Amino acid sequence: MVSMANQRSPGDKLTELSASLSLVANNRDKEAFARLFDHYAPLIRAYSLAREPGADLVADELVQEVMTRVWLKADKYNDRLANLNTWIFTLARNCRIDYLRRNSRYLTEIDPTDIFNEIEDDGPGPFQQVQQSRAEESIRAGLKQLPREQAEILTKVYLEGKSHQQASNELKLPLGTVKSRVRLALKKLEVLVVR
Amino acid sequence: MNNANKHPEDELLAAYSAASLPLSQALCISIHLERCPDCGRKLQRLNRVGSELMQQLKPAPAADELKNRLLDRLDSLSEENSEQAHPLPDSTVPRCLQQFVHGNYDDLPWRRVSADIRSVELCRDSNGARVELLKIKPGGSAITHTHLGDEYTVILEGSFSDEAGLYGEGDFLLRGKHDKHTPVASLHRECLCLAVTEGPIQFTGFFSRLMNPFIRRSYA
Known part of the structure; x- marks a missing residue:
C-alpha cells in the first residue's frame, strides 16, 4: 500500500472500506456490510439514474443486486487485481446490463453474463496487477x-x-x-x- | 503463449469497459481479451476510469428501508445464488461463446456458402447484426466483398491474410463500410473465425455481384 500523506484523502476512505470488505469476507460481519452499503448504495443508485433518470425503483433494484453480490462474493475479491471502487464499478456495470436484458430492453439472445467478466481471483491469471x-x-x-x-x-x-x-x-x-x-x-x- | 497481435482500438475497448456497446461487438472483444494480456491490462485501467467517474457522481441516497430489508435477508442468501454457468473444463471454445457452442464446433449445423467457406449463424443482435462462425478451407478464399456496415472478426483457430496483413488466433479485425477485402486462409490448416456483420455484405466480383440482391433479401 502506498501511504498517503494527506489526512482524509480518497485513499484513506478506500482503505477503511477495504477493511470493511475483509471483515465481510472473513467474519461475515453485518455491521461492516452496512458501512459498505452506506457508502456505495448512493453511488450505485446515481449510476443507475444516470442511465434511466427518474427510475427510482430500478435504481433500488440495482443496489440490491450489486450489494447482494458484494455479500456473496466478498471472498473472491482480491485487491491486487483491482481496487474496491473498481470492483464495485464492474459489479454495477454487469448487474445493470443483466437487468436491462432480463427486462428485454435488448431484443437479442446474447447473454452478457460470460461476456463481461467479473474481476475474480481465479489464481494467477494472465492479467496481473x-x-x-x-x-x-x-x-x-x-x-x-x-x-x-x-x-x-x-x-x-x-x-x-x-x-x-x-x-x-x-x-x-x-x-x-x-x-x-x-x-x-x-x-x-x-x-x-x-x- | 500466442499473444494476439491485432487489437481492438482503444475507444472500442473503452466502450467494452463501459458495457455500452452492442453485445455482439462485446462478444468479439471478450474472445480477444481471453487471449490478449496486453489488452487485458489496458482494460484494467479503463475500468478504473469508469470507477473514478462513478465516484464523482452526485450520490443519490438510498432509503433506510432498502438497507434494512437487505440486511434481514443476508443469512438466507448464501447458498441459492450461484447462477454463473461453469465453463466447460477442457473446451477450446472461448468461455463467452459456450452459450452458443455447447460441445464441439463440428457438431454445429454448418451450411455451405461457397466451395471454400462454411458458415453457421449463431444469433442476431438487437441492432440487427448477424453473429456467425465461418470456416475457411486451408488455402481457401472468401469472395472479395465490401460492407454496408461494419464487420468485426476475431480468429478462433488457424490464420488468414488479406490485403492488409496476416492474422492469427485471437486477432481482432474491424472492417468498415468502404473497406474491400479478400480474406485467404493459410495453407496448412482451416481457419475458424467469429464474424459480426452489421449490414449485408456486398460482393464485388462480376459474377458474385449477381448474388447481391439475394443476399440482401435474406437480411430483411
Whole structure:
C-alpha cells in the first residue's frame, strides 16, 4: 500500500472500506456490510439514474443486486487485481446490463453474463496487477482537467451507457468525432500507456 | 503463449469497459481479451476510469428501508445464488461463446456458402447484426466483398491474410463500410473465425455481384 500523506484523502476512505470488505469476507460481519452499503448504495443508485433518470425503483433494484453480490462474493475479491471502487464499478456495470436484458430492453439472445467478466481471483491469471495507486491518482487528477466536450463524452459512454452511435445521434456529431474525442480523453488520462 | 497481435482500438475497448456497446461487438472483444494480456491490462485501467467517474457522481441516497430489508435477508442468501454457468473444463471454445457452442464446433449445423467457406449463424443482435462462425478451407478464399456496415472478426483457430496483413488466433479485425477485402486462409490448416456483420455484405466480383440482391433479401 502506498501511504498517503494527506489526512482524509480518497485513499484513506478506500482503505477503511477495504477493511470493511475483509471483515465481510472473513467474519461475515453485518455491521461492516452496512458501512459498505452506506457508502456505495448512493453511488450505485446515481449510476443507475444516470442511465434511466427518474427510475427510482430500478435504481433500488440495482443496489440490491450489486450489494447482494458484494455479500456473496466478498471472498473472491482480491485487491491486487483491482481496487474496491473498481470492483464495485464492474459489479454495477454487469448487474445493470443483466437487468436491462432480463427486462428485454435488448431484443437479442446474447447473454452478457460470460461476456463481461467479473474481476475474480481465479489464481494467477494472465492479467496481473499494474502499479495501481499511482495510476488512480493520475486518472482522478486527469478527469478534473479534461476539456468539457471530452468529459461529456466519457460520461455518456461510461455512466449513461450510450454506444458511440447513440452518443453521435444525441450530440449531433459525426461518429468519427465521437470516437476521436474518446481517444483524446483516454490519451490525456494516460490510461493507455502500457508501463 | 500466442499473444494476439491485432487489437481492438482503444475507444472500442473503452466502450467494452463501459458495457455500452452492442453485445455482439462485446462478444468479439471478450474472445480477444481471453487471449490478449496486453489488452487485458489496458482494460484494467479503463475500468478504473469508469470507477473514478462513478465516484464523482452526485450520490443519490438510498432509503433506510432498502438497507434494512437487505440486511434481514443476508443469512438466507448464501447458498441459492450461484447462477454463473461453469465453463466447460477442457473446451477450446472461448468461455463467452459456450452459450452458443455447447460441445464441439463440428457438431454445429454448418451450411455451405461457397466451395471454400462454411458458415453457421449463431444469433442476431438487437441492432440487427448477424453473429456467425465461418470456416475457411486451408488455402481457401472468401469472395472479395465490401460492407454496408461494419464487420468485426476475431480468429478462433488457424490464420488468414488479406490485403492488409496476416492474422492469427485471437486477432481482432474491424472492417468498415468502404473497406474491400479478400480474406485467404493459410495453407496448412482451416481457419475458424467469429464474424459480426452489421449490414449485408456486398460482393464485388462480376459474377458474385449477381448474388447481391439475394443476399440482401435474406437480411430483411
